Structures are given as structure tokens and as C-alpha cells.
Amino acid sequence: MEKCLVVYRMRKLDLIIIHCSATPNGRSTTVADIDSWHKQRGFTGIGYHYVIYLDGSVHDGRPLDKMGAHAAGYNRGSIGICLIGTDEFTVKQWDALENLVTKLQEEYGITMVIGHRMLPKVNKTCPGFNVKEWMQDGKVPLEDHILTI
Ligand SMILES: [Zn+2]
16 A cells, blocks of 8 residues: 655644725625735735635635735734625624634634734724724624624
8 A cells, every 4th residue: 555645734823813805894705806806916816814705604715834915024823814894794704703713723722813903013904893802702793893784
């Protein structure tokens, strides 16, 4: 029998950064759309590792073992998650975000979860809500940021 050796080295992951797509709340946007926007900006493709659609489905972007392109200076050890929308998200998106963040925290032992705008020198409102508050509240949907469609 032939031996198959798979060498797989995961990056050291210590930070989760939450983003939004900055597209109109409730408008569908896909991984393919974001991939083409990021290519236009000179990236090798989508800079986020995960994208959460309006229906709560979680889609893979850049493979997790590859460094992302979503937060200048903070890509090396981080995971980038993008919610479709600007500052209002469906309950299904909130649920998916909770599940995904919790799963990644457990799997990689990550304690730091932040919003893009919490990084220094970021003049954006991304991801459109206060991630610190969301974490402190136990990852429940933030009332002022729930989209009903
Ligand atoms: Zn962002």
C-alpha cells in the first residue's frame, strides 16, 4: 500500500476580526462578488476567510491556512469574517456569527474577538456594530442592528 503523507501546517491564529461587506442592508452579495472586488483592488482574491449570507449560510472565502487580506497590519494571525450588509443583519446571520465565532474560538483557542473599526487607524464603521458589546452580552443579536426581511 502506498503511503500518503499530507504536510499541513496551520498558521498560528490568535485573533478574530469581524467585518461587514458595506453593501446596502438586506441586499444579497456573494463570495464571487467580493472575490472580484478584491481582485480589482490588487489582492489575490477574496481577503476574508468566511462570509455570512443573509440567509445565515456560511461560505468559505480564502482558505484558513492562508493569510487573509482584510485588516492591514493584522492579517498574519487573524481570521476575517464578513457579514453581508452594513449595520443591520438578519437573525439568521447573527446566529451564524455566534456559532462560527464560538466554533473557531474553541478550535483554535482564540480569546480575542474584535470588530475591524476597533483597530488603530481604521476610519471605517465596519462592521457597523459594537463587537465588544456583542461579546459582553453573550453573542446575542444587538437589538438596534437586526434586519427584518
Ligand atoms: Zn472591515
